[in-house]
Amino acid sequence: MNPLTEWLALLQKSVEAGLFVKMTLGHPTGGPDAPRKLLFKPVTIKGRLCCSVVSRYERRDVTKNYDFPEVLRDVAQKLGGEFLSAHLVTQTEEAQLELGRKPRLKVIPQTHAPAALEHDRAPIRWVDANAAYLKALEVTDARGRVRERMGDKFRQIERFVDLLASAYKESAGAGHGGPFTFCDMGCGKGYLTFAAYDYFRRVEKLAVEATGVETRPDLVGLCNRVAGECGMEGLRFVASNIAEYAVAPGLDCLIALHACNTATDDALFAGITAGARIILTAPCCHKELRPQVDAARQAGPLEDLLRHGLFAERHAEMATDALRALLLEREGYRVRVGEFVSLEHTAKNVMLIATRRETPLAPAAVADLDRRIARLKAFYGIEHQFLETLLLGRRELERPAAASGAVP
Numbered sequence: 001m002n003p004l005t006e007w008l009a010l011l012q013k014s015v016e017a018g019l020f021v022k023m024t025l026g027h028p029t030g031g032p033d034a035p036r037k038l039l040f041k042p043v044t045i046k047g048r049l050c051c052s053v054v055s056r057y058e059r060r061d062v063t064k065n066y067d068f069p070e071v072l073r074d075v076a077q078k079l080g081g082e083f084l085s086a087h088l089v090t091q092t093e094e095a096q097l098e099l100g101r102k103p104r105l106k107v108i109p110q111t112h113a114p115a116a117l118e119h120d121r122a123p124i125r126w127v128d129a130n131a132a133y134l135k136a137l138e139v140t141d142a143r144g145r146v147r148e149r150m151g152d153k154f155r156q157i158e159r160f161v162d163l164l165a166s167a168y169k170e171s172a173g174a175g176h177g178g179p180f181t182f183c184d185m186g187c188g189k190g191y192l193t194f195a196a197y198d199y200f201r202r203v204e205k206l207a208v209e210a211t212g213v214e215t216r217p218d219l220v221g222l223c224n225r226v227a228g229e230c231g232m233e234g235l236r237f238v239a240s241n242i243a244e245y246a247v248a249p250g251l252d253c254l255i256a257l258h259a260c261n262t263a264t265d266d267a268l269f270a271g272i273t274a275g276a277r278i279i280l281t282a283p284c285c286h287k288e289l290r291p292q293v294d295a296a297r298q299a300g301p302l303e304d305l306l307r308h309g310l311f312a313e314r315h316a317e318m319a320t321d322a323l324r325a326l327l328l329e330r331e332g333y334r335v336r337v338g339e340f341v342s343l344e345h346t347a348k349n350v351m352l353i354a355t356r357r358e359t360p361l362a363p364a365a366v367a368d369l370d371r372r373i374a375r376l377k378a379f380y381g382i383e384h385q386f387l388e389t390l391l392l393g394r395r396e397l398e399r400p401a402a403a404s405g406a407v408p
């Protein structure tokens with residue numbers, strides 16, 4: 001093998017093994033306008049491993065990022081033409097290539113620390129692929145590269161943090177001066193709980209107190225261990241049913257992502273009752289309304305539409321979430337419906353993004369919302385929806401005290 005081929009093989013092997021630290025191409029053959037040196041180092045951009053290439057000219061540097069396969073092809077073309085020397089640094093060795101009259105390759109075993117994968121020009125990434133929690137949850141590997149088969153999960157986390165950040169920015173008021181509190185209902189393995197904590201703490205620089213609520217004790221144990229190992233102070237996970245978990249009043253943010261069926265209603269109710277400033281839910285497995293919608297199809301203009309199971313399913317889902325949105329609005333929230341990327345739940349990628357208004361709704365606005373809720377229910381033949389049932393129950397409990405003027 002000639003020295004150039006051998007050096008290129010070492011380069012390729014170091015990239016494939018994740019051992020590449022940096023390299024330089026030097027000894028240029030071009031004129032004064034050509035770059036004097038090319039400097040290469042790995043960076044992560046949106047969680048993807050890329051190569052940052054600095055072209056060093058006489059008086060300026062130009063930096064661009066490329067995928068590694070492109071870089072390997074380009075380096076192979078340039079060596080022996082535009083540049084006659086190359087220096088490769090990996091975690092285990094250094095390899096110096098000289099392509100003069102008598103090409104030479106010198107390889108010296110030498111230990112180097114892994115490259116720091118920060119992106120030089122990125123301000124602060126909302127989801128840092130290098131974060132310890134992503135490594136502990138096996139979303140990324142030890143070098144901060146998104147693992148094979150975890151790409152969808154990583155994109156879901158990024159999309160979630162995007163939506164969370166936009167809700168945080170539009171939520172009124174700067175808070176109450178204490179730590180920012182949030183609760184993740186039905187948190188599962190905690191991917192989004194950790195991401196939300198990291199966003200509020202690292203990007204928004206808030207003191208954070210957060211709780212993940214989950215019925216499965218094994219997941220709760222795993223999440224508490226990861227939070228401890230990653231030094232995520234103020235983040236804890238508890239084994240509880242959402243409906244039974246008492247959220248302290250004055251909560252800043254509640255999230256519930258893919259909590260099944262009416263567990264989403266329990267979560268919304270908990271958030272509303274605690275006066276959460278932000279409520280983010282991605283509902284899942286809408287079972288409650290389907291039988292009611294089916295019963296209503298016996299007659300009427302929707303009969304031919306609802307006789308198809310798939311259409312009936314989608315109508316029931318949309319009616320459920322539209323009602324939830326109206327009920328949130330009636331409770332004083334602004335509501336947007338966004339799309340939450342999730343390839344595992346392709347049809348279930350809706351997110352309700354609610355932010356609390358600073359001032360209560362006028363009675364006329366409440367009456368208008370009551371009318372619209374009743375109209376939607378009547379259209380689909382809906383008799384009950386669980387969030388509405390919970391809110392009506394609470395109103396019933398509040399009524400006698402308000403009517404008698406009793407002090408609680």
Ligand SMILES: C[S@@+](CC[C@H](N)C(=O)[O-])C[C@H]1O[C@@H](n2cnc3c(N)ncnc32)[C@H](O)[C@@H]1O
Nearest residue numbers: 186187188214215240241242257258259260263
């Ligand atoms: C589909 S997973 C979603 C996990 C996580 N929120 C996410 O999006 O990655 C739903 C999780 O909610 C939990 N869960 C479902 N119903 C619940 C309830 N009523 N109370 C607490 N946890 C619940 C399940 O055990 C499961 O871990």
